[in-house]
Amino acid sequence: MKFNSNRTKRLAFDEVAVSYDSARPSFSRKIVADLTAQANLKPGSSVLEVGSGTGQLTLALLREGLLVTALEPGDALREKLIENTRGRENILVRPEFLEEFADGNAPFDAIISANAWQWIDPAVGYSHAAKLLRPRGALGVLWNFPVISDLRLQERLNKEVFQKSGLILCRRMILWNAFERLHARVG
Numbered sequence: 001m002k003f004n005s006n007r008t009k010r011l012a013f014d015e016v017a018v019s020y021d022s023a024r025p026s027f028s029r030k031i032v033a034d035l036t037a038q039a040n041l042k043p044g045s046s047v048l049e050v051g052s053g054t055g056q057l058t059l060a061l062l063r064e065g066l067l068v069t070a071l072e073p074g075d076a077l078r079e080k081l082i083e084n085t086r087g088r089e090n091i092l093v094r095p096e097f098l099e100e101f102a103d104g105n106a107p108f109d110a111i112i113s114a115n116a117w118q119w120i121d122p123a124v125g126y127s128h129a130a131k132l133l134r135p136r137g138a139l140g141v142l143w144n145f146p147v148i149s150d151l152r153l154q155e156r157l158n159k160e161v162f163q164k165s166g167l168i169l170c171r172r173m174i175l176w177n178a179f180e181r182l183h184a185r186v187g
Contacts, residue, residue, distance in 0.1 A: 010097075010119040013053065014074030021054035021080050025144055027114065032060040035112065039138035041066060045109040048132060050098045051116025054080040061112070062088050069105060073097045099124045107134040117141040 013020045027035075041047065043065025052058050052070035054077055061068050067090045072078040078095060085091050094101070099121055111129050113120070129139055 011074050014076045017054060017074065017076035017080050020077065021084070024053065024056050024115070026056045027060055027142070027144060029060070031142070032057075032064060035140050035142070036064055036066075039110040039112075039140055041110055041138075046105065048101075048103075048106075048108045048111045050111060050113035051119065052081055052093070053077050053115070055084040057112065057114040058085060058091070059088075062091060066090065068092070069094060069103065069108070071096055071098060071101055099128060101128075101132070103132070106132045108132055108137060109134055110138040110140060112140040113142075115143050 035041075039045075041064070044067060046067045047061055047069070049058055049061065049068055049070045052072040055070075058068060058070050058081065062085065069092045070081060070085075071094050072081050073095055075095075078093060082093055085093070092105075094103075111133060117125070126139075133139070
């Protein structure tokens with residue numbers, strides 16, 4: 001996924017929080033199981049979720065018994081996230097952007113971001129994440145895209161729309177321990 005260098009729209013989904021909540025797909029149990037296995041997370045592990053939105057991944061992380069600190073800077077998205085997680089234990093919802101987040105609960109076992117990491121300033125995001133992780137902690141970054149069953153149509157869209165803009169469409173992307181050396185230098 002390409003970083004979005006125009007940060008002025010990073011709260012754009014906050015304007016349509018209810019529609020976002022009903023339209024944004026959640027993540028399958030298999031993806032969440034792979035995510036937790038790759039990051040070596042167990043019930044009780046601490047996770048910082050970046051750009052939680054209205055909780056499409058948050059709820060699945062809570063079902064796994066993880067302790068989630070959810071960062072959602074958008075007021076309307078955060079309100080919907082709180083509504084969607086009401087009555088759940090092991091969640092703390094915070095209003096910060098990752099770049100400004102400083103917390104006494106760090107270090108975390110993992111930092112996970114679903115459909116939001118492209119809004120993080122790359123000059124700050126990875127090094128700041130490394131400071132917030134335990135040694136050998138994991139960074140999980142994933143996106144979900146609609147899968148078009150007509151392969152020819154998918155290929156045509158990729159060629160005509162995404163390649164022209166310099167963006168290559170990938171259906172899912174998961175990065176694990178991608179910056180272990182950086183973490184070792186910072187931590």
